[in-house]
Amino acid sequence: MKRTAPILPSALAELLPATLHVLCATITLGKGSYLFKAGRKPACMYFVVSGELTLERPGAQGESIILQRTRQGFAAEASLQSASYHCDAKAVADTVIVSIPIRELRTMLEQDPAFALRWISMLNRELKRLRLQCERLSLNTVQDRLCHLIETEGRGGRYPMGSGLKSIARELGVSHEALYRCVASLEKGGKLHRVGGDLVQAGVSG
Amino acid sequence: MKRTAPILPSALAELLPATLHVLCATITLGKGSYLFKAGRKPACMYFVVSGELTLERPGAQGESIILQRTRQGFAAEASLQSASYHCDAKAVADTVIVSIPIRELRTMLEQDPAFALRWISMLNRELKRLRLQCERLSLNTVQDRLCHLIETEGRGGRYPMGSGLKSIARELGVSHEALYRCVASLEKGGKLHRVGGDLVQAGVSG
């Protein structure tokens, strides 16, 4: 784990009041290393900039249960209120994280109503995204999930596949092979095209 | 749609400041009726007490895309900030809803920091629940999903099946037949028992 001067992504810089900016730190985690372990008292809130962080805890059968998987955004927001972590946070890839001290964050939320409302907006957007993802994962074919993704997260039938089809597959909860086949089949049927780095849905519009 | 004097569920009564209590109204919706339609300006925030409410909008291919499905809790929290609804809200069963005026809600969030923090707590809990559900829906067998549900939403390996296995099946995103079979098979293997109205996981504890 390495700490450096805070370089905030713009989403975070616009959300947080200036007072908090200087209190943030950037942390880089190597694949397989832990950000925190269960039992520890939360001192910071974490924002994943890149890579992938999972929150997990052991299940009754000894297997590890994944509670959350964050590739971009806040992890363990609930630690804002809780007295101790109930899970481990593990980087499953090389990961860059920004930490924000909870104590000062809480103080600012209490003292700055505009900030509190921005924070609530952020949580609302996050909720919306997660609800969409749940609905998507409830669909039972790869094609349905992919189309739902393009319709809801894309813009005008275009969805950027920045990090590749493989990572989209994980997001859709399907194997990458299945996704490759699905995309190939949709392309063959003329219902989908790859333009630049985007997946573009052929508008039936009729 | 029928409006009556506000009878708030305790979760809501404890969350909202007293000032807002009297401004709430209870609404009962018959199966198939709409709470609001896309385009309208949001005036109220809605809390589903019982029944089931979906938010949907038409997809590019004409099919209807479900954005959210609420059986208990807030629906369309994001309407707190948005200028108009982007979807329809439809009761897919006879449904009881409490409405809270957005304008006054926002005012209170700005003026009452303690309330704002309670609201943030509520959103955090909701996020936590949804993240768990996403992880659960990413599991590919019925058994894995059921065990994950019991481990994460239950208490000490017990999960109440209050509304029956059929509704749990919907929550798990599987057919009820598949769930019946899964439960039967786990019971046969001694890994699960039905005690009272609960599903009880046999602790391997060794």
Next chain:
DNA sequence: AGATGGGTATGATCGATATCATATGAAAAG
């Protein structure tokens, strides 16, 4: 008592996907 409806349950079938294997091309590393 008979009818109706819903949850529970189980059987049979079919299709979709996970999984394993293999191949190719591009980029990165040596």
Next chain:
DNA sequence: CTTTTCATATGATATCGATCATACCCATCT
């Protein structure tokens, strides 16, 4: 320049679950 690695791709196979059908039990209604 060769080697390694990784995303992309496609084939073969086995399995799990969706779906349709049937049946039972229990509550409610008539």
